[in-house]
Amino acid sequence: MSLNEFKDVLISSKKYWLIYLALIIILGLSTVTYKNALNPNFEISILLIIVFLGILCIVYYFMHNSDKELYKVAFVIILCFGIVTSFIVPICDVSDETEHLARTELTSRGIIIPHWTGEDLGVDRAYNISSSHMNAIYNKGAGFESIEALNYLTNSLGKTVYNTPNDTLKIDYTPTIIVSAFEQNPFYGYLPQAIGMDLAKLLDMNVIWMLWLGRIFNLIMYAGLISLAIKKTPVLKMPMLAVACIPISIYQAASLSIDSMIIGLAILAIAYFLYLYKAKINSLGVKHVVIFSALCLILGLCKLPYLAFIFLLLLIPFDNFEKGKKIIPYMILCIALVGIIGVMWSRYSQPALMHSWRSRLKYLDPAGQMNYILSHPNFIGNFFSQIFTYNIAKILYGTFNFFGAAQKTHYSDDYHLIVVTLLLFLAVMLLAYPKRVKFNKKTRIGTLFVVLVIYVGTCFIQLLTWASVGRLNLGLSTRYFVPLFALIPIIGTFRIDRLERFKDDFDKYAMVFIIAFMAVMVLSFATKYY
Numbered sequence: 001m002s003l004n005e006f007k008d009v010l011i012s013s014k015k016y017w018l019i020y021l022a023l024i025i026i027l028g029l030s031t032v033t034y035k036n037a038l039n040p041n042f043e044i045s046i047l048l049i050i051v052f053l054g055i056l057c058i059v060y061y062f063m064h065n066s067d068k069e070l071y072k073v074a075f076v077i078i079l080c081f082g083i084v085t086s087f088i089v090p091i092c093d094v095s096d097e098t099e100h101l102a103r104t105e106l107t108s109r110g111i112i113i114p115h116w117t118g119e120d121l122g123v124d125r126a127y128n129i130s131s132s133h134m135n136a137i138y139n140k141g142a143g144f145e146s147i148e149a150l151n152y153l154t155n156s157l158g159k160t161v162y163n164t165p166n167d168t169l170k171i172d173y174t175p176t177i178i179v180s181a182f183e184q185n186p187f188y189g190y191l192p193q194a195i196g197m198d199l200a201k202l203l204d205m206n207v208i209w210m211l212w213l214g215r216i217f218n219l220i221m222y223a224g225l226i227s228l229a230i231k232k233t234p235v236l237k238m239p240m241l242a243v244a245c246i247p248i249s250i251y252q253a254a255s256l257s258i259d260s261m262i263i264g265l266a267i268l269a270i271a272y273f274l275y276l277y278k279a280k281i282n283s284l285g286v287k288h289v290v291i292f293s294a295l296c297l298i299l300g301l302c303k304l305p306y307l308a309f310i311f312l313l314l315l316i317p318f319d320n321f322e323k324g325k326k327i328i329p330y331m332i333l334c335i336a337l338v339g340i341i342g343v344m345w346s347r348y349s350q351p352a353l354m355h356s357w358r359s360r361l362k363y364l365d366p367a368g369q370m371n372y373i374l375s376h377p378n379f380i381g382n383f384f385s386q387i388f389t390y391n392i393a394k395i396l397y398g399t400f401n402f403f404g405a406a407q408k409t410h411y412s413d414d415y416h417l418i419v420v421t422l423l424l425f426l427a428v429m430l431l432a433y434p435k436r437v438k439f440n441k442k443t444r445i446g447t448l449f450v451v452l453v454i455y456v457g458t459c460f461i462q463l464l465t466w467a468s469v470g471r472l473n474l475g476l477s478t479r480y481f482v483p484l485f486a487l488i489p490i491i492g493t494f495r496i497d498r499l500e501r502f503k504d505d506f507d508k509y510a511m512v513f514i515i516a517f518m519a520v521m522v523l524s525f526a527t528k529y530y
Contacts, residue, residue: 006059013062016512017055023516024050024523030417031524046088046526050519053080061511071231073511074241078223078250081518085254086215088525090160091167091208094255094402095477099356100193101256102181104214108194108201112187116355160529167208171201180356182258184349186301189258192221211256218260222253225264229271234278235437236489238507240267242429243486245514246422247400247521248478258302259479265299266483269309274490276316277443284321286330289313293334300342304349305457306483307342308450310335315446353465366464379470386472387459396423398478400521418520425513430488432496434503439490447490454484 028047036043057077064072092098106114161167196217200209226244230237243249244267252259272292276284293310300307313331321327358364373379400419439447458481462474499506 009059009062010055013058016062016508017058019509020054020058020512020516020519021051023513024054024519027418027421027516027520028523028527031415031520031527033527036527042530043523043526046084046523046530049084050081050522053084054515054519056080057515058512062508065508067237070237070241071227074230074244075223075227077515077518078226078245078253079219081515081522082219082223082250082254083216084522085250085525086212086219088522088529089251089254090529091164091211094251094257095479096182097256099180099182100190100258101211101214102178103183103185104190104193104197104256105210106181107187107190108197114181114183116183116352161208162530167206169207171204171207171210180358183355184352185258186298188298189261189302190256192217192261193256214256215254218256219254222260222264225261225268229264229268232268233271233274235274235435236433238435238510239429239433239489240271240486242426242510242514243267243482245518246426246482246485247517248398248402249482250518250521251402252479252482257479262299262302262306263479263482265295265302266306266309267486269295269299269312270483270486273309273312273316276320277439279320281319282322282324284316284327286323286327288321289327289330289334293338297338297341300338301345303458303480304342304346305454305461307338308453308457310338311446311450311453315443350465358465364465365469368469369464369467372470376470383459383463383472384456387456387474391459391474391476394476395478395481399423399426400517400524401478415524418517418524422517425510425517426485428496428499429510430485431493432499433489433493434496434499434506436493436495437489444491447487451484451487451491455481 024047032043057073057080060076061073064070092101094100103114193214196213196215197210199217200213203209205213226241229244230241233240244263249263252263269292272295276288276292279288292313296307296310296312299309313335318325318327323330397419400415400422459474459476462476463472466475467473502509
């Protein structure tokens with residue numbers, strides 16, 4: 001495209017990027033504090049960056065304004081705001097990122113299954129690792145040798161490269177021993193991060209680049225998965241993109257967390273399900289069942305409750321397959337295999353989970369919790385009451401608060417205006433999207449069943465592996481449930497006549513809001529941490 005053509009698109013999209021500017025100014029001002037007003041240089045710089053990126057992304061969208069090319073826009077907007085996020089979020093500030101960093105470093109050295117040495121050493125330690133990743137957080141040589149170091153880390157959260165001299169240290173390959181490395185997670189969840197970390201080592205960069213390049217390569221993987229999902233699904237492209245780009249999604253994608261892989265794979269699995277569901281009669285074969293099952297398996301091994309996605313197979317119209325109802329035995333076989341492998345993996349992953357600092361938490365007692373449940377029937381009623389009231393409110397609030405909790409913590413702030421605006425936008429996108437898609441009753445009820453299995457299953461696992469005996473402190477986070485948002489339009493939507501009249505232009509306004517929320521997220525980090 002020539003410069004003149006670019007100018008034409010810029011002018012023709014003026015209304016939309018002016019709306020974008022108004023949104024980031026109004027919502028962005030709600031994140032500003034007195035501290036920012038005293039020294040606004042960094043905040044102004046970030047504001048200028050997101051203004052430029054936002055207008056550029058909106059123009060790019062109008063240059064590729066069709067369902068067939070939306071996947072290109074998805075890749076670009078996720079990368080643009082995700083890369084800024086990966087740099088601006090403080091060192092290891094994302095939940096459990098220190099542990100994800102440790103597993104990434106092990107994977108970068110070709111260690112597929114970490115070797116737990118706690119029993120061999122007879123001390124409060126676990127895994128051999130290069131000490132350099134700790135130098136970004138602690139003084140050189142401090143290591144991460146005991147549970148006390150975790151307390152030190154907690155006190156250090158929120159530090160930026162301006163607050164520590166350790167980011168400029170050279171990479172140190174001296175081995176040290178750390179307490180946790182997410183042994184229970186599959187290795188492929190850390191391959192993108194490991195590639196980025198290996199690149200930092202290969203180029204002999206400062207230690208901070210092990211973190212930054214790891215985050216960026218994880219983001220590239222996420223952008224690729226989402227782009228592929230948007231390209232593959234024949235329907236609900238914009239609602240799916242909205243879920244993939246809500247602030248909590250981008251926050252996790254621009255980190256070292258395996259949650260990036262989980263969210264990306266889950267949205268891709270949903271997209272492939274929609275592709276199978278809307279396929280032409282007699283156009284599918286056994287290979288499509290195998291591909292979907294493989295997607296569900298590699299997703300479920302990252303987070304076991306998501307193995308329930310495999311039941312979506314039974315919701316695909318049998319007429320779409322060449323074999324018709326004869327495809328059912330193949331479906332049952334795939335479901336059985338995924339279930340068996342999942343059970344086998346859980347027998348490994350649950351003990352491995354305790355090879356970490358979690359085993360030192362004296363209140364954790366899964367067997368004691370189960371005995372308490374069996375002897376107190378009312379407790380399970382209280383459990384269901386809480387997870388369908390208070391916990392849902394926490395999860396919704398966490399779409400912009402990055403830890404799924406409304407209480408005062410390092411991870412959360414009272415961004416009420418942003419949260420309310422974001423939730424209203426998501427409600428419209430997921431429940432009243434004007435480009436409605438019809439799903440039969442069986443599909444809607446079946447999808448609801450899958451959502452409930454994943455949601456309740458995750459909550460119950462947290463009850464056994466995190467909460468104190470006899471208590472409901474489940475430790476739930478919004479990031480656990482982001483993919484479930486993308487299933488809401490399948491379960492059911494309603495019609496708003498006023499939106500129907502704007503059906504042709506609705507996606508354009510939706511894109512402006514999607515980009516604006518990512519931009520405001522970046523600005524909120526600037527006002528909070530700098």
